[in-house]
Amino acid sequence: MREEFKVALAQISCKHGDKAANIKKMKKNLEKAKQQGAELVIFPELSLIGYTVKDEIYELAETIPGQSTNALEKLAKEKGIHIVFGMPELSERTEATIYNTAVLIGQDGFIGKYRKMYLPTHSVFEEKRYFRQGYHAEAFETELGKIGLIICYDIFFPEVSRLTRLKGAKLIVCISASPAVRRTFFETLTVARAMENTAFLAYVNLVGVEDGLQFWGGSRLIDSSGKILAKAKYDEEDLVIGKVKYADMRSAETFVPTLRDLRPELFDELKEGAEQL
Amino acid sequence: MELTPSILDLDWSEVETKIGRFIRDYIEKSGAKGIVLGLSGGLDSSTAAALSALAVGGDKVLGLLLPEKETYNIQDVKHAKLVAEKFGLKTEMIDITTALKAFYNTIPVFETADKLCKGNIKARTRMIYLYYYANKLSLIVCGSSDKSETMIGYFTKWGDVAADISPLMDLYKTQVRKLAQRIGVPKEILAKPASPALWPGQLAEEELGVKYETLDLILYGLEHFMKTEEIAQQLGIKKSLVDKIKSRWLVMEHKRRMPLTIKVQYRTVGFDFRLPRELH
Numbered sequence: 001m002r003e004e005f006k007v008a009l010a011q012i013s014c015k016h017g018d019k020a021a022n023i024k025k026m027k028k029n030l031e032k033a034k035q036q037g038a039e040l041v042i043f044p045e046l047s048l049i050g051y052t053v054k055d056e057i058y059e060l061a062e063t064i065p066g067q068s069t070n071a072l073e074k075l076a077k078e079k080g081i082h083i084v085f086g087m088p089e090l091s092e093r094t095e096a097t098i099y100n101t102a103v104l105i106g107q108d109g110f111i112g113k114y115r116k117m118y119l120p121t122h123s124v125f126e127e128k129r130y131f132r133q134g135y136h137a138e139a140f141e142t143e144l145g146k147i148g149l150i151i152c153y154d155i156f157f158p159e160v161s162r163l164t165r166l167k168g169a170k171l172i173v174c175i176s177a178s179p180a181v182r183r184t185f186f187e188t189l190t191v192a193r194a195m196e197n198t199a200f201l202a203y204v205n206l207v208g209v210e211d212g213l214q215f216w217g218g219s220r221l222i223d224s225s226g227k228i229l230a231k232a233k234y235d236e237e238d239l240v241i242g243k244v245k246y247a248d249m250r251s252a253e254t255f256v257p258t259l260r261d262l263r264p265e266l267f268d269e270l271k272e273g274a275e276q277l
Numbered sequence: 278m279e280l281t282p283s284i285l286d287l288d289w290s291e292v293e294t295k296i297g298r299f300i301r302d303y304i305e306k307s308g309a310k311g312i313v314l315g316l317s318g319g320l321d322s323s324t325a326a327a328l329s330a331l332a333v334g335g336d337k338v339l340g341l342l343l344p345e346k347e348t349y350n351i352q353d354v355k356h357a358k359l360v361a362e363k364f365g366l367k368t369e370m371i372d373i374t375t376a377l378k379a380f381y382n383t384i385p386v387f388e389t390a391d392k393l394c395k396g397n398i399k400a401r402t403r404m405i406y407l408y409y410y411a412n413k414l415s416l417i418v419c420g421s422s423d424k425s426e427t428m429i430g431y432f433t434k435w436g437d438v439a440a441d442i443s444p445l446m447d448l449y450k451t452q453v454r455k456l457a458q459r460i461g462v463p464k465e466i467l468a469k470p471a472s473p474a475l476w477p478g479q480l481a482e483e484e485l486g487v488k489y490e491t492l493d494l495i496l497y498g499l500e501h502f503m504k505t506e507e508i509a510q511q512l513g514i515k516k517s518l519v520d521k522i523k524s525r526w527l528v529m530e531h532k533r534r535m536p537l538t539i540k541v542q543y544r545t546v547g548f549d550f551r552l553p554r555e556l557h
Contacts, residue, residue, distance in 0.1 A: 016553055016555055054552055055550065055552055126551070209298060209302040209303075211554050214298065
């Protein structure tokens with residue numbers, strides 16, 4: 001397992017519903033990232049199709065594996081690189097049950113997927129209208145260490161990141177499609193999730209204007225003590241590289257030993273409280 | 278939440294950038310050659326024109342001055358020209374009096390004393406001119422409605438509100454004034470009292486019975502789910518005024534939507550079709 005490696009935060013805008021164009025853009029970013037020595041390239045939530053496709057999602061959703069994951073697997077193999085991207089995943093057992101999914105691919109092919117657990121359905125968001133929620137936090141063994149996947153609004157619920165950490169994730173990848181008025185929340189919560197879990201956190205947000213929503217970008221790599229190691233521009237496409245060095249987690253974890261101090265018995269209380277809310 | 282004027286402060290540089298990007302992005306995606314908008318010489322249309330010119334370049338923005346005899350005001354025309362000159366817009370002035378008279382003379386039930394119905398003809402006639410130019414020259418129509426008037430329905434249905442994009446629609450009137458100041462809209466325009474100019478001497482604040490400074494705070498409170506009692510108490514105004522504004526906001530929803538239909542089939546416009554507005 002690699003103890004140190006470079007991560008590329010590929011903050012792209014997407015063309016509505018145009019998978020070929022978006023994959024082409026991903027390919028360009030992979031090439032650029034590879035040239036700069038990155039071993040993992042992360043794209044935003046639903047980066048295969050754009051965020052606000054609405055009813056068109058039924059035509060755009062694909063099973064995993066499927067045509068698009070095959071295309072991305074091919075790219076990962078060609079470039080010898082790991083990729084995380086987002087797509088609408090059609091359940092294999094149904095015709096129109098869709099998940100908002102993050103996919104992790106390595107140079108040897110598909111590694112794993114995570115289905116978004118918290119689907120925002122308030123304000124400008126309509127995700128429960130289109131997606132079924134996921135039921136499991138996920139962290140996957142890779143050559144780059146164990147990687148946990150979360151998606152956007154999941155970050156408001158510390159238990160999702162915490163679960164990936166308890167499963168062994170050292171790097172939590174959060175892919176996102178956050179419009180501009182939410183920036184303060186994410187800038188706070190990304191740092192908080194890294195600190196409270198003493199883990200690296202890579203946040204990659206969409207940019208561009210879709211249906212009157214301006215996605216704010218601001219992607220960042222944060223280390224286990226909450227320091228921002230790399231930060232992309234606001235509002236514009238960008239590709240920035242940051243370095244993950246797992247050895248640094250030791251000092252963070254000894255300085256504020258949040259994992260040592262976890263109190264499992266409180267989780268039962270939390271469950272009861274949530275049920276009675 | 279404290280309803281003080283400072284609550285309406287925004288990062289104006291960011292707002293300017295965001296609106297500019299929105300306009301540019303829409304023009305690019307729609308494939309239009311530019312923008313056409315009505316220039317009345319008032320605050321909102323001057324600001325929309327300035328933002329459009331800053332976003333895509335004044336040479337791609339056509340401002341139509343559409344005066345008519347009854348409400349003709351030389352100051353307004355001067356102000357419209359001032360903005361056009363400052364931001365490098367192309368302009369065209371068309372006197373619409375003859376067109377209006379044709380309507381007045383051919384509507385059997387026309388009553389000149391009914392100021393509102395008559396005034397609405399003016400706003401809708403201007404819309405026809407704007408859309409003719411848009412069609413003919415492959416332009417998009419940029420509206421200048423602000424959030425205050427949109428929320429309380431203080432506009433002509435299918436008239437001045439008709440547009441392809443409305444970049445100011447999420448800014449209250451007092452916020453538009455601040456943004457206008459920042460981007461350099463001439464100060465004589467900033468200081469003008471708002472008027473839809475549907476009839477001579479019409480003034481928005483007089484007609485609405487409330488100053489925009491107060492109206493905007495009331496609307497901000499409603500936007501943030503505050504109760505009318507709380508808004509009235511915080512602003513030191515009568516609850517009846519806040520209730521009146523609230524009911525006006527609610528009752529005007531029909532002016533902000535596609536026409537209502539009765540659902541008879543599988544998927545219906547305005548109900549359960551959810552399609553992205555942007556072109557692919």
